[in-house]
Amino acid sequence: MTDTARSRAILTTASRLFAEKGYGNATTSEIARAAGVAEGTLYHHFGSKDGIFLTLFDETIDGFLAGIEELLGRRTTGRETLAALARFLFDYVSRHQERYLILLRDFPVHLTVQQFAKGSPQREKLDRVTELFSRVLARGKADGTLELPFPVRETAEMLRGTFYGTTRLKMLGLIQAPFPRLGRMAESYWLKALASRRAPKTPRRTP
Amino acid sequence: MTDTARSRAILTTASRLFAEKGYGNATTSEIARAAGVAEGTLYHHFGSKDGIFLTLFDETIDGFLAGIEELLGRRTTGRETLAALARFLFDYVSRHQERYLILLRDFPVHLTVQQFAKGSPQREKLDRVTELFSRVLARGKADGTLELPFPVRETAEMLRGTFYGTTRLKMLGLIQAPFPRLGRMAESYWLKALASRRAPKTPRRTP
Amino acid sequence: MTDTARSRAILTTASRLFAEKGYGNATTSEIARAAGVAEGTLYHHFGSKDGIFLTLFDETIDGFLAGIEELLGRRTTGRETLAALARFLFDYVSRHQERYLILLRDFPVHLTVQQFAKGSPQREKLDRVTELFSRVLARGKADGTLELPFPVRETAEMLRGTFYGTTRLKMLGLIQAPFPRLGRMAESYWLKALASRRAPKTPRRTP
Amino acid sequence: MTDTARSRAILTTASRLFAEKGYGNATTSEIARAAGVAEGTLYHHFGSKDGIFLTLFDETIDGFLAGIEELLGRRTTGRETLAALARFLFDYVSRHQERYLILLRDFPVHLTVQQFAKGSPQREKLDRVTELFSRVLARGKADGTLELPFPVRETAEMLRGTFYGTTRLKMLGLIQAPFPRLGRMAESYWLKALASRRAPKTPRRTP
DNA sequence: GATGAATGAGTGTTCATTCAT
DNA sequence: TATGAATGAACACTCATTCAT
Structure with missing residues (x-):
């Protein structure tokens, strides 16, 4: 459709310019x-500059959440899921750097803390990230493959902070290690910190 | 001096407003x-709005770096220094939330894109953070109290990312756990991930 | 006709929104x-936004002029016609407040400045109002039931101004008295100001 | 002052352009x-385009209200005050046509009925007009020089409507009679409609 | 006739910075 | 040193109108 083609052109162009x-x-x-359309067309399709941004945000985070959910769907042990999560996260960000850069760099800054209300769809998606992290940890706690000296939710928050901060510093040029290396390090250290040293309660594969 | 009183009023006010x-x-x-001075006075003292920001940045990060250096000066084992580092970091941020919020929330977006050149004094201070983290880890590697499957520098980068990301998410309201809890969790998990399980090469206290 | 139904829907909706x-x-x-049509349809039927407005204007003022002409057709004395006019005017406006509000509030500012040329059909209709007022007064002057110390035309202009201003201030919320009261007051004061105190030249009812 | 000179230039220019x-x-x-200043200067002095308008409004209506109050201060009979009021009103408007045109033509239209709240200073000034009209009539009722078959307040509203409507139609070009003539007509007809035909209760001059 | 996506000139407003006093 | 009036380029956004389908 012409419609989609124009919308897509706007999103692609905006994504590039926001990143640059x-x-x-x-x-x-x-x-x-740059997108080859009239300025009014931006507003026809997205309503506002923020509207463009939020569309990019949604598209990016939706794929991200779907990826994690897919991991959880595999029903491997908590330990294995955590390892897969570490690899997935850094790989995903590495593959969508431009989009992710915008999200990581620009999101919370221009939408003031107050405006970024608890009920907004975007806020819910962001909260959902921690929720999915929690589910990974909860699975490991349940099947005995992970050992958490702190509550699941709070450990998930810290885990997410690790991923988020490492990625953001990388995007800002304050980290030299390449993405694949960051993924391997995360997998290794997360397991060292969280994996149970005793035998798991349940057989390797959850039913 | 009247001069200093005015500068200080400007910085205090700006800090509050930036945070808000x-x-x-x-x-x-x-x-x-809000600071009770004329607009031109801002420019006499700081040259530009960015100048005010960078002054706040410098003051904040200087205290931060000094705190870490002080830890290193105690010459405890690497393991102990790392534990103390975890406690210090979250405690420091917790005690200077307003200043830190500005630094964490506003800095990179505003000055990072291109202009935040490698040679700038601010960049060097930011790089120095990773450097100090590295020195903590290097000490532990040298005295056998820490065990790193990856290079010191890259592990330091990830450690910093953990701290940075956790703190930033906390500041943005995406983490519920309170600062003291985050500090205890960081200490615990960092040690689990990095502490040597074998006996240290050297006696507990380095001479 | 579908066509007419659509036009009517547009006019009704526009009338409401203009008033609101x-x-x-x-x-x-x-x-x-709001009218349930495509934007382009507005242009098919009325050519422009102004076209919609002018159609509403015409419909409103046509009924208004017809009402006054009907009064004149009754061939009562000038005094009686003037009394009936006062009652009719405020009653008519009261019954068509929405339409009249638009005409009174929005018209002159929007089209008057320069563009509201002497020759336009709308201008002629507006001029016709004063003309009909003049005919009422002229009748009273002729039959001796009214007594005018100033020329008919100019008195008609002032009379019209009274009606127009009272109505407009009422619409703008600057007058508290209700419409029926305004009608009764107009009738009373107009007669006090204009009715002849001597016996009329002609018998009560003109042949 | 330079300040005042610039503000004044802006007001004068805006007044002319609004009228045109x-x-x-x-x-x-x-x-x-046209005023020979930077666009920002408008905002420095008046905050907004509306701010310029409201300043013009205030200046115009303040002189208007002061003029009526001065009439009331003379303490002549109600009848004489009413006659003087009629002459003053049309004379004042005639002498400040440009300013008055803006006020009459543009005011209530662009500030929506809803926004034109009851409590606003401008609204209070407009309400004060009717109040002063009422005081003129009340004086005449008290001293027996005027005779009102309807309540003072409502008669004042109608009187004001007469003045307002006549003036506005004149400004819009729908009335041909010149201002001085309108003033004389108003004086004559108002007295015919309202002056007592009996001897006044009190001697000619109120103490 | 009917549609509605596309247009783009035009708007009021912002705000870091300057500079004469 | 301190002032604050003045600046003006830049911005996000509006909306009546058009026209290919």
């Missing part, structure tokens, strides 16, 4: 020009 | 009004 | 949406 | 250019 210059420094007229 | 509304949403006229 | 928010604040897309 | 093209059609950049 930051959300605040990319102007709507610039995006329109 | 974000760097981009706090205007210079607003800062001047 | 003012001509300038009601958008064509909003009117189209 | 209407509030909505005069742009801020146009006003700034």
Whole structure:
């Protein structure tokens, strides 16, 4: 469809410009020009500059959440799921760097803390990340493959912080190690910190 | 000095307003009004709005770096230094939340994109953080109290990412666990992931 | 006809929205949406946003003029016609408040400045109002039931101003008295100001 | 003062442009250019385009209210005050046509009925007009020089409507009679409608 | 006739910075 | 040193109108 083609062109262009210059420094007229559409067309399709941003946000995080859910669907042990999670996370971000950069760099800054309300769909998606991390840990706790000296939820929050912070510093150029290495390190250290040293309660594969 | 009193008023006010509304949403006229000075006075003292920000940045990070250096100066074992580091980091951020919020929330987006050059004094201070983390780990590797399956530098980067990400998510309201709990969790998990399970090469206290 | 049904829906919707928010604040897309038609359909039927307005204007003022002409057709004395006019005017406006509000509130500012040329059909209708007022007064002057110390035309202009201003202030919420009261007051004061105190030249009822 | 000179230049220019093209059609950049100042200066002094308008409004209506109050201060009989009021009103408007045109033509239209709240200073000034009209009538009722078959307040509303409507239609070009003539007609007809035909209760001059 | 996606000139407003006093 | 009035380029956004289908 022409419609989709134009929307897509706007999203692609905006994604690039946001990544290059930051959300605040990319102007709507610039995006329109680069996308080959009139400025009004931006507003016809997305309602506002924020609307473009939030569409990119949604698309990016949706794929991200789906990936984690897919891992959980495999029904491997908690330990194995955690290992797979570490590999997936850094791999996913590595493969979608541009989109992820925008999300990581620009999101919470321009939407003020207050505006970023608890009930918004975006906020719910962000909360869902911690929820999925929790499910991985809970599975390991249940099947005895993981050992947590702290509550599941709070450990999940810290785990997420590790991933988030490492990725963000990497994107900001403050970390030199390449993404694949970061993934392997995360897998190794997370397991050292969390894997049970005793034999699991249940057989290797959960039913 | 009157001069210093005015500068300090500006910094204090700016710090509060940046924290409340974000760097981009706090205007210079607003800062001047709230600080009880003329708008031009801001420019006499700090040259630009960015100048105010960078002064706050410097002050905040200087205390932070000094704190870590002080830890290293105690010459405890690597393992003990790492434990103390975890406690110090979250405690420090907790005690300077306002300043830190600005640094964590506003800094990178605003100055990072291109302009945040490798040679700048601020960049060097940021790099110094990883360097100090590395020294903690290197000490543990040398005295046998820590065990690193990956290079010191890269492990330091990940460690820093953990701290940075956890703190930032906390500041953005995406983490519920309170700061002291985060500190205890970091200490516990970092040691589980990095502490040597064998007896240390050297006696407990380095001479 | 489908055509007429659509036109009518557009006019009804536009009338409501103009009254609610003012001509300038009601958008064509909003009117189209509320009327259940496509935006382009507005242009097929009325050519422009102004076209919709002018159609409403014509419909409203046509009924108004017809009402006054009907009064004149009754061939009562000038005094009686003037009394009937006062009652009719406020009653008519009261019964068509929505339409009249638009005409009174939005018309002149929007089309008057320059563009509201002497020759336009709308201008002629507006001029016709004063003309009909003049005919009422002229009749009274002729039959001796009214007594005018000033020329008929100019008195008619002032009379019209009274009606127009009272109505407009009422619509703008600056007058508290209800419409029926305004009608009774107009009738009373107009007669006090204009009715002849001597016996009429002609018998009560004109042949 | 330079300050006042610039403000005044802006007000004078805006007044002219609003009168020429209407509030909505005069742009801020146009006003700034014509006034010989930067566009930002408009906002420095008046905060918004509306702010300029409201300043003009206040200045115009303040002189108007002061004029009526001065009449009331003379303590002549109600009848004489009413006659003086009629002459003053049309004379005042005639002498400040440009300013008055803006007020009459543009005011209630662009500030929506809802926004034009009861408590606003502007609304209070408008309400004060009717109040002063009432005081004129009340004086005449008290001293027996005026005779009102309807309540003072409502008669004042109608009187005001007469003045307002006549003036507005004149400004819109729908009335041909010149201002001085309108003043004389108002005086004559108002007295005919309201003056007592009996001897006044009190001597001619109120103490 | 009917549609509605696309248009783009135009708008009011912002705000970091300057500079004469 | 301190002031604050003045600046003006830049911005996100609006909306009546068009036209290919």
